[in-house]
Amino acid sequence: MDLNNHTAKAALVTRRQLLLGLIVALLLLWTARRTNLYLTRRRFKQQHGCRPVRKRFRNRDPILGLDAVWGAVQRGQAGTMLEWLHWRNSTYGPTFAARMGLHLPGSAGGDAAVLATRFHAFGHGDTRTGSFGPLLGRGIFVSDGARWHESRSLLRPNFAREQIADLAQLERHLGLFLSLVPGSGDITIDLQTLFFRLTIDTASEFLFGTSVDSLRALKESGGLIGNGGTKTSDSAFAEAMNDAQSDILLRARLSWFYHLQSHPRGAAAVKFFVDEAVRQREALDLEKSGSSAVGEKYVFLRELAKATKDRKVIRDELLNILLAGRDTTASLLSNLFFVLAKRPDIWAKLQAEVAGLEGRLPTYETLKNLKYVKYCLNESLRLHPVVPLNNKQAMEDTGTVVAWSVYTLHRRREYYGDDADEFRPERWETLRPSWEYLPFNGGPRICVGQQYALTEAAYVTTRLIQEFERIESRDPGPWVESVGLTVCSRNGTKVGLYRVSS
Template sequence: MGFAEELYSKASWTSALSVVFVCYVVYAISKRFNERYRLRRTGGLRAPEMRGKLPWGIDLIISKIRASAVHKNHLLWENMFATLHNHTVEVRIMGKRIIFTDDPENIKAILASQFQDYGKGEPFHREFEPFLGDSIFATDGAKWHASRQLLRPQFIKDRVSDLHIFEAHLQTLFTVMSVGGDASAAAVLIPARAEGRSISKYSANGRVIDMSDLFLRYTLDVATDFLLGKDTQSLIIPQQDFAEAVTEVQRVQCLINRAGPAKAFVPRDSYNRGIRVIDEFLDPFIERTLCLPPEELAKTIHDRGEGGTGRYTFLHALAQFTRDRKVLRDQLIAVLIAGRDTTASTLSWAIYELSKRPECVQRLRGEIAQSVGLEGDATCRNPSSADLKAMKYLQHILNETLRMYPVLPFNLRLALRDTTLPRGGGSDGTEPVAVCKDTPVAYSTLLLQRRIDLYPSHLPSPAVFAPERWEQWQPKPWQYIPFNGGPRICIGQQFALTEMGYVLVRLFQKFERVVSHMDAIDHGSPTLMDSLVLQPGDGVKVAFYEPDATNSSKSEEKV
């Protein structure tokens, strides 16, 4: 019997486990010493550490799971910063150092001044690759730069100002609202409206509607129309494979993203099915576009520029620059998700707040009346992009909504090399923070934009929705970043702001007031559900009223 066989025959499970334990301890100690050496080389210091009471930070993991389950992540972050009296802290989970910050100087470094030091990282790309592929949201370096160069020209002024898409789907939204959100009933009324028959017996007056659901469906229809030239009609056909697949894939992706070491145990059957459904939906559009010869694509774009009627789409524009199917698919998905979720969530939060503040609605309607008129006025017209930009109070409402409810409340970057953050280290929190390569750095725009110490004392509390603050307050750089900042600043922000503004103006041209029905549900404290984007966790149940609510409910003509 050889030495190895003899050793194996005499070994016990206890001795084997002891060897494994000793090896682990030696590895952990050597890793920690290596980390300390690298941290010293950066010239930075450590941030205050939130220490767990259990080994490997198990209690911190449990706290994170509990906070996520009840949509209280922002309170968990606030507690860390308050406990350690610093706006940059670190924790150690399963031996991994993680940094949290809501310091504007550190966020500026991550997104701009030290942009080359921080990125999405390969782990993020691996997790999101089945869904977002190599799109602009999932890559760094050359791939990211190529994506941005491809997409940026598509958000040019004449495309952003293309308001007829918004209006067409708003008419459907108004019809759905008039039947209390009943999609099947709206599907019957829309052909009647198209034929010129009156449907005025139907009214949204006093009907309690969940606008967060309708806005998600509306923005999906707008996004698919803008991207593909054909919308999903989810406002009148809410139960359809593609829309449900997008929602389910995002739900599971969010779970995977937050599961940490347990991500391998997240069930992915519905996720994989959803990816297949999404690809099957997009493939025919991509195929038809790629079948068009370059001169036909160019003619479509030229006709569009000359005021022709040809359907020029975002996909047509991309196909001018690349014939790669995967590139087209990945970028379409990225823009679709951004175009649907971000706009829908901001509109939902705006209506949530306005429904509790009739004085804000009254002032907004006054501005609308002066600029483009109200429904029923002889001078009433749909707003142009220039009209929207000129409406100061409308812009204040949008700014205030994005300040209180930034679309991406929490974000994550990975250190791509040994580096530092400008502030938060040392005993007084004023020294640079040392950051080793592959260290996750999480930052919160939600907490940043609600920090009371960053606001003048004479203004309303940052926890209060007050559009009027923007009349006498201009945020300092990096204290208000609803669309992020630096090289990765959102290239579609003007499109989003135009769509949001257009929808609000058209709503309040038509409706005189909106009344909240949320107090019995959330008792005045909204649920901040951060599932990739920040959404109202309990929906937005409200009732709209037209100026003459009494007479408008009378039947005029049967369909």
């Protein structure tokens, strides 16, 4: 008995010693890493003459930064997140440090070092893989280095000038769009819903060679319309896309805590997309399509299938580009038309310019001459940037996250004057911004779809001006943000449209 007691005690002591040893080893390791980090940072600062970030956001939870995570989630739901970020910059200045879910972001204005001159030192790191990963896998938005380079090289030829300049396909989809808009003005419609369908229809055809044809589905399901909205059709694709995006967004807001949450509807949507991508690949019988004939259009999906047989890679790339192609241009158009519906003065100026086409369909070349249309698009992207927030992580050294608010940057008075908060397209007559205007990001990762998006948005705007003589806002309130992966109007774009009488 005594012997047993003695043995048990000895085992307990050994376990305690082991535990103590482990704790000491961990502490030593941690101290060594911190010292190493400190010395590396000091050396780096001396070499580059860095000054410390002087302002620090006062986190109520200075260790985990839970208050900032919770604040972002709450304000996102209330539609006031961008204004909150704007307030933080007005209070703490253009650059400050804050803790947010274990990351320590410095919120800055447009930063040429992060995006361009020291491009390779900053990447997405783990800031995106956790939140975006379940839907976007290792596609272009999530990857860095060689993987990113491969994705970008495969995608770029799709956006060659001659591909973008072919507007016949866009006009076909727009025809369907117009057939869904009553022109008598007495019925209120939500243009935002229709813009989202239009852009997924055009982007899927442009990039995959086959359109998901969601406008046609809407039309065939009986089309329109309730008072103030569009009756939804059975368009599983668009609905699943929304679910999956809500999931990504919540995970992004939860920062490091994305590990703790799961979203069953999002997961189901992801499965839907996997099936959809695989089905598309099979339907197009890619293996048999062989190499493109000379002069044939570059279709990203076909080239991708030629480059790899890995279904996961195909899935990832398709979802990434589909996401980019749908929401961005649709959000730009929705935000712009929200403002236009309240500004008959701007609508009249647009009409005067578009009248120069004398009723002809715009071409890639004639669109370039429509300067006021371009000013309106620029101004919408300035005041309501479709991608209002961004971040990068230092890949060398510290792992620090640098986050910046494009929304705030675009409203800084030192760049845009005292009327920075106003929608005034005329400012673009003289404005030539550089790193203070970043709707499409900058540097090697600048938006690859920029010209495509601007051409599509200019075309759609011009055509709607040709078709409708008057637009009336049916939303008494101001524009309110809905921050998803992109920013659009929380209450949609409710308008009445009056067709030009023939």
